[in-house]
Amino acid sequence: MKSIRATLSASLLAAALLTALVLGAVTYRFTLRENEALFDDQLRQIALSLRDHGFTLPSPAAGANEDESSQVVVQIWTLSGAIVYLSDARNPVPNRAVAGFADMVTDQGKWRVFGLPAGDRIIQVAQPLDLRRDLAAAAALRSLLPLLAFAFLMALLIWWLVARSLLPLRRLAEEVSRRDAKSLDKVTAQHLPAEIEPLAGALNAMLERLRRAFARQRAFVADAAHELRSPLAALKIQLQLLERARDDAARAEARARLAEGMDRAAHLVDQLLAAARTDPDDAASAFEETDLAEAVREVIAALHVVAEQKGIEIALEAPERLQLAGDPQALTMLARNLIDNAIRYTPAGGQVMVRLSSAQGHVELVVEDSGPGIPEADRPRAFDRFYRGTGETQGGSGLGLAIVKNVVDMHRAAIKLGVSTMGGLKVEVTFPQDAAPGFSA
Incomplete structure (x- = not known):
């Protein structure tokens, strides 16, 4: 299981280290260049100092200090090529008359040389290139030490900041984990970050x-x-x-x-x-293209015997096909309950009319009967479970219209109760366009 804290910390730390490496590389190269310039200036200053302040001519420094000889070698020779002074006989520099800076190669390695004419003499100051680069690299690395310390502190700071930023999420998780089936109150949403x-x-x-x-x-x-x-x-x-x-x-x-x-x-x-099956909040049915006209015809065929026993005439006005995106079983249940209620409450010898139509992106199912209807005062509660209107004499469970209402809500449709032209109840169910995208008559 991945940890957000670990992922964020690793990502931010990687970004910080990458930035530190780039910055360190730039700093290293810049420091090397600066030290190279500094060493060149040092050679030039030594040569100028010997020219401007004069010099004695000691014997060749055969026993010169090893540390000094390893740093800078000074050589003075005449225009005729005779050496008059050499600071370190172990590290002779080629006596080529080179004015200014130049890189020379000897048996002892590569040298950085600065030559300066001084009357009838040539002052030449040299320094080993390897030594210069080692000193410059050491100085550059010393300049990176604060950056390395910064990277370590940045890692600790990133870890702490990520942990602190995730505290609201952890508190939310702890609050939810303490809940049980009876604790369904809202969780605290105040003082939470915008992302949570x-x-x-x-x-x-x-x-x-x-x-x-x-x-x-x-x-x-x-x-x-x-x-x-x-x-x-x-x-x-x-x-x-x-x-x-x-x-x-x-x-x-x-x-x-x-x-x-x-x-x-x-x-x-x-x-x-x-x-229970048609509760709109509990239903998880996969909608599919359903022929509502065929479903209604099958319901009427199944209830025809009951209607015939009471001498009730059932009329159907519908296109041959009427496609509707929905739950086939739930739509059949809706039609069955509406038509069954109409037959049940219509007196013997009465009429029931069922109409299906589509217009302007809507599918409409209308069921009318010649029964007693539902008084206007009872209509607001007609869809309640187990509710039976005042003065009702027919037996029933009081669930028919409640089931119809569940199916209507499941399909985001609308239902309306009214008075039929035949004197009984008129039920209109209208399915919206987005619930019936593929209907065709």
């Missing part, structure tokens, strides 16, 4: 979604337990009636009522599962 604020904001948004999801789950479980209590109690009573039946007719009637109760309980469980 988006992370804290996203984390708070996720915690808020989790809090709402857990709250809905608790409410759903409580409502489901409450709704299941009644059908289960009814089944228990019907089973007791079946056991107490004294003749075949009573037993047959009790069995029929028990079967009806079991059907209602099974339908309620199916609706509960459907409501």
